[in-house]
Amino acid sequence: MGKYLSSVNEIIAREVNRLECALVYGENIDRGSYLSGLSKNLTAGSRRRILNVGNCEYTHCGVGFGVMLAGANAVLFVKQLDFMLLGMDHFVSTYGLLRAGQGLDRLGSFTIVVAVYDQGHQGPQSSFNDVASMCSMARVSGFTVTNLADATAVAEQEIHRPGFRIIALTQKSAGEDVFAPQGVVHSGDCAAFRYFVGSDLTIVCANFSLRNGLALRAELAARGISSSVFSVNPVIDPDWRLLAADAERTGAVLVLDDSKGLMGLGHRVCEFVSRCRSVQRVHLVNRPVDIPFGVDLEEYAVPSAEAVIAMLGLRSTSP
Amino acid sequence: MTNPGSPWPDAAVLLGGDTSRLPRDERSPAARMIQLRLWQHLVNELLKQKAFKVPVHLAFGAEAVVTAVDESMAVDDQLVLTHRNAAYNMARADSLEGLLAEYRSLPTGACAGVLGSMNLAVPTAGIAYASSILGNNFSVACGLAFAKVLKDEAGAVWVVTGDGAAEEGGFYEALVFARSHGLRVVFLIDNNDHSMVSSIRERRCEIRFDRMCEAVNVPYRAFDSNDVITYVAGLRGVRRELNEAGGPVCVEFRTALLNQHAGPTPGWPTDPLSISLAAGLLVGSAPRDPVAVLQATIGAESFGRIESMLAARTVARVSNEANHG
Numbered sequence: 287m288g289k290y291l292s293s294v295n296e297i298i299a300r301e302v303n304r305l306e307c308a309l310v311y312g313e314n315i316d317r318g319s320y321l322s323g324l325s326k327n328l329t330a331g332s333r334r335r336i337l338n339v340g341n342c343e344y345t346h347c348g349v350g351f352g353v354m355l356a357g358a359n360a361v362l363f364v365k366q367l368d369f370m371l372l373g374m375d376h377f378v379s380t381y382g383l384l385r386a387g388q389g390l391d392r393l394g395s396f397t398i399v400v401a402v403y404d405q406g407h408q409g410p411q412s413s414f415n416d417v418a419s420m421c422s423m424a425r426v427s428g429f430t431v432t433n434l435a436d437a438t439a440v441a442e443q444e445i446h447r448p449g450f451r452i453i454a455l456t457q458k459s460a461g462e463d464v465f466a467p468q469g470v471v472h473s474g475d476c477a478a479f480r481y482f483v484g485s486d487l488t489i490v491c492a493n494f495s496l497r498n499g500l501a502l503r504a505e506l507a508a509r510g511i512s513s514s515v516f517s518v519n520p521v522i523d524p525d526w527r528l529l530a531a532d533a534e535r536t537g538a539v540l541v542l543d544d545s546k547g548l549m550g551l552g553h554r555v556c557e558f559v560s561r562c563r564s565v566q567r568v569h570l571v572n573r574p575v576d577i578p579f580g581v582d583l584e585e586y587a588v589p590s591a592e593a594v595i596a597m598l599g600l601r602s603t604s605p
Numbered sequence: 606m607t608n609p610g611s612p613w614p615d616a617a618v619l620l621g622g623d624t625s626r627l628p629r630d631e632r633s634p635a636a637r638m639i640q641l642r643l644w645q646h647l648v649n650e651l652l653k654q655k656a657f658k659v660p661v662h663l664a665f666g667a668e669a670v671v672t673a674v675d676e677s678m679a680v681d682d683q684l685v686l687t688h689r690n691a692a693y694n695m696a697r698a699d700s701l702e703g704l705l706a707e708y709r710s711l712p713t714g715a716c717a718g719v720l721g722s723m724n725l726a727v728p729t730a731g732i733a734y735a736s737s738i739l740g741n742n743f744s745v746a747c748g749l750a751f752a753k754v755l756k757d758e759a760g761a762v763w764v765v766t767g768d769g770a771a772e773e774g775g776f777y778e779a780l781v782f783a784r785s786h787g788l789r790v791v792f793l794i795d796n797n798d799h800s801m802v803s804s805i806r807e808r809r810c811e812i813r814f815d816r817m818c819e820a821v822n823v824p825y826r827a828f829d830s831n832d833v834i835t836y837v838a839g840l841r842g843v844r845r846e847l848n849e850a851g852g853p854v855c856v857e858f859r860t861a862l863l864n865q866h867a868g869p870t871p872g873w874p875t876d877p878l879s880i881s882l883a884a885g886l887l888v889g890s891a892p893r894d895p896v897a898v899l900q901a902t903i904g905a906e907s908f909g910r911i912e913s914m915l916a917a918r919t920v921a922r923v924s925n926e927a928n929h930g
Contacts, residue, residue, distance in 0.1 A: 307755050333755055340785065342778035345744040349782065352748015355733060358755050360748070379738050380745060383724050387716060394752075 291323045291460040294437045298399055298453070299327035301441040303334075305359045305395070311337035311346065312363035322460065324401050325363040347373030347398075351380045354396040354450065355388065361445065364400040367454060368414045373398075377424035381450050396450045402430075402494065403457045404546075410579050415544070417454045417493060418520035418551035427521045428452040429476060432496040433465035436479050436517060439472055456494040465500070477524030480532065484512035486600060488532045488539045490559070491517045492551040495542040498588035502542075505591035510603025520551050526558055533559045538567040538598050542588060546573055567598045612916035613646075613882045626699060627915070635899055636911050637696070638672040638833045639886065642896050643915050644695045646882040648705075652869035657708040659721040662689040665863035665870070665880060665888050667795055669895035671696050673836035674763060674793065677844050678731060681760025685746040686735035687770060688723035689795075697730035733762070740773025742766070743792070747779050750788035750852070761789035761847050769800025772809065777817070780855070784821050789852035791843065792823075797862040818855045829859035831895040832902060861893035886912060 288296075302310055308331075315325035316338050330336045339346060343364070350360040364370055384393060404415035421428035429444065431437040431453060444451050472479040481496075482503060491499035496517045503513045514532045518524070533539050539559045543552025556570045571589055595602050627640050645663050652661060664671065675696040678684065686693050694704055698715060707714030708722055715727045723737035733749055736742040746764035753760060766776065771794055783790045794814060798804050805811070818825035824846070828839055840856070847854055863880070864870040870880040880888050891897040900908040 309751055309755060333757075335755065337786070340781060342782060344775055345747065345778040345782050348741065348744025348775070348779075349748040349751060352734075352745040352750075353752045353755070354748070355745065356749050356752030356756070358752040375738055375741060376744070379736070379741060383720075383734075383736070386719050387724070387726065 287463045287466065289460070290432075290462050290464040291455065291457075292326070293434060293464040294431055294455055295323055295326050297434070297437045298441050298445070301445040302361050303327075303329050303331070305361070305445065306331070306333055307394075308334045308359040308361065309337060309349075309353050310334060310361045310363070311339050311349075313339060313341055313365065315363045321363060321365045322401065322457070324365065324399065324455065343369045343372040344375070347376040348380060350396040350398070351376055351384060351450070354394040355384055357392065357394045359395045360397070362396075362398045364398060366412065367400050367402045367417065367420075368412050370398065370400060370420065370452070371414065374420070374423065377420070377426060377450070381424060381426060385449075390449045393448045395446060395448055397445050398452045399455070400452060401455050401457045405458045406577075406579075406581055414546075415493065416547035416550055417452060418545060418554075419547040419549075421452060421520040425522060426450055426452065427475075427519070428454060429519045429521075430454050430456070430494050430517075432456065432459065432494055432517060433467060435467050435470040435481075436472070436476070439479075440476050440519075443476060458494070459497065465496075471528060473525040473528055475521050475525050477519050477521035478526050478529045479517045480514065480528055481517070482513065482515040483532070484514045484536065486511045486536060486538065487513040487594075487598065488529070488536045488559075489513050489515045490529065490539060490541045490555050491515065492541065492543040492555060493545040495544040495588070498544065499542050502540075502588055502591060502594065506594065506600075509591055509595065511591075511595065511600050518551065518555055526555075529555075529559065530562045533562045534564045537564050538600065539565060539569070540594055540598060541568070541570045543570065543572040546577070548575065569594075569597050612913055613885065613919070631911070631914065634672055634676050634833055634837045635903055637675075638668045638899060639896065639908070639911050640915060641668045641672060641692060641696055642886050643882075643919070644701050645692060646880070646886065647701065648691065648708075649864065649869055649880055650882055651705070657722070658710065659708055659723075660867040661691055661708055661722045662867050663864050663870075664689055664692040664795075666797065666861040666894060667692060669831050669833040669836050669898070670793075670795055670858045670860060672833050673840045674765075676837045677840035678763065679760060679844060681758060682731060683733040683749055683760065683762045684731055685733055685742045685749065685762060685764040686726060687739070687742060687765055687767065688735070688737040689767065690725055690732075690735045690765075691722065693765065694725050694727055694730065694732065697732055698727050699730075703727065739770040740766075740775035743775045743779030744782070746790055747782050747788055750783065750790045751786065753789065754786075761791055761844070761852065763791040763793055765793045765795060767800070768794065768796040768798060768805060768812075771814070772800075772812070780818065780821050780823055780853070783853035784823050787851050789847055790854075791847065792853060792855040794855065794857040795860055796857055797860045799862050799866075801866045814855065814857050824850075824854045826854070826856045827859075828856070831860065831892050831898045833895060833899055834902065860895075861889065863888045863894060
């Protein structure tokens with residue numbers, strides 16, 4: 287079994303290498319560690335340029351929108367999500383204007399592929415991890431890929447689609463064995479992926495919390511509680527019907543969101559499932575506002591099985 | 606129909622009106638610049654009447670630059686603008702009708718009433734993008750230029766900025782990016798010494814754009830005569846250089862901003878600036894007003910002939926509208 291980062295890189299590179307008339311660019315993308323492996327396996331073509339560029343992230347984002355405006359394609363590889371805060375003006379203002387003036391069908395494709403560093407030891411400054419809030423400000427779609435199934439679906443569909451999106455990977459899983467689920471069902475817009483179907487509880491994982499959701503599912507199963515597991519993405523006008531149907535069936539929803547945002551995707555999911563018929567118990571687990579520097583953020587990401595059983599009033603069959 | 610001593614109609618009559626374009630055999634750069642001045646006057650009169658909800662940023666004093674850019678752009682060239690784009694849109698579209706409808710947010714507007722004023726970019730006129738965020742448009746222009754490389758297309762991208770927007774870090778970044786990748790971009794600085802109501806001296810240290818360009822090995826040209834004929838010849842030369850030597854290139858124009866930052870001039874009862882079409886086309890003297898410079902260059906008789914022709918067509922059009930009203 288391959289590792290998470292190298293496996294997802296292969297999937298993304300395969301789709302980028304299929305693009306025609308494309309600018310593929312970023313800082314140090316074709317040398318050194320290849321952004322810790324994020325930008326490996328990219329190949330130039332007759333009308334596809336691989337470009338190592340200087341350090342000017344704001345301009346890189348504007349260049350991508352200019353290429354897109356001209357009907358060509360752009361893929362920008364970025365080492366760290368924090369750097370993309372410098373591009374917010376373009377995400378919000380430039381893309382807003384292009385959508386208003388041109389219409390998506392006349393635009394090329396612009397994708398930012400970026401890693402999220404939030405293990406907790408990089409420093410208070412370098413730890414921005416809230417992909418959904420960034421997308422929300424600009425009303426653009428984002429995808430936090432965590433496994434082979436969602437990476438394949440997102441890359442195959444989104445990298446070739448006109449318009450702009452952000453595809454984010456998590457550095458904290460870089461060297462781990464990649465999760466390769468079978469039988470995954472997802473919505474057409476990649477807003478929701480279902481990995482397991484259970485009868486007692488629906489676990490919804492936002493940002494990069496799927497690994498926590500899967501671990502919790504196993505713990506709950508050992509106590510006789512059967513859980514469905516979903517991951518969700520911050521997509522414009524998301525198709526969450528799969529999620530709604532499951533929540534209505536189990537009647538209990540636990541939402542995990544490991545982002546640091548105060549009003550992020552997890553809140554939005556809670557608001558959505560709360561309006562579903564038969565759903566009476568909804569609980570959000572997210573990170574506290576004040577997280578001390580240097581701690582393992584995993585400690586803050588997920589409650590114990592016992593805590594979940596108590597907070598949602600689930601019936602454990604274990605002794 | 607006209608005020609005593611002026612060939613121009615009373616401003617109130619112009620509300621909702623438009624003017625006719627110059628006839629085909631009268632389309633010299635000089636004549637077109639005078640027409641551009643007239644159209645800016647008409648929009649200013651409409652702004653005084655509060656005809657639009659959107660803020661329109663006119664550019665009295667920049668007509669020579671705008672006309673020279675319009676005259677120098679090749680067929681495949683693209684123009685990238687700022688919020689102060691009204692004069693460029695008028696010149697490139699060679700029409701006022703679509704712009705007035707756009708400023709009124711009508712579906713018959715040049716961009717279906719969607720873009721308003723500060724983001725107005727008429728694609729059929731070769732205008733690709735206009736941003737109201739200072740410094741935002743440089744990198745988009747670089748992307749458009751890079752797309753030409755990818756698609757093996759001819760043409761260059763002209764990106765317009767002011768001395769205020771060129772203070773943004775994005776200007777320097779884009780210079781470096783365009784130079785690093787040999788992009789055919791014309792960086793055009795309209796240096797009117799003002800960012801809203803602050804002069805350069807009032808807000809910052811001096812920026813020597815020539816030295817800035819030298820530092821990153823970008824050719825730099827400067828023009829300050831406000832003479833449209835010199836400007837047209839100069840920019841056509843710059844465009845030829847770009848074809849022969851590749852890009853980018855940076856051109857700085859010293860201009861005067863003769864109107865208020867946005868909206869009508871005068872903008873308030875005690876406004877020291879005042880512009881009225883009834884007082885004639887000129888709003889200043891040479892060398893600050895390029896129309897005055899042109900009048901001195903081609904002579905009062907030639908200037909008067911073009912002015913009279915425009916006035917007759919404008920009055921005729923207004924009368925025609927009144928008869929059908």
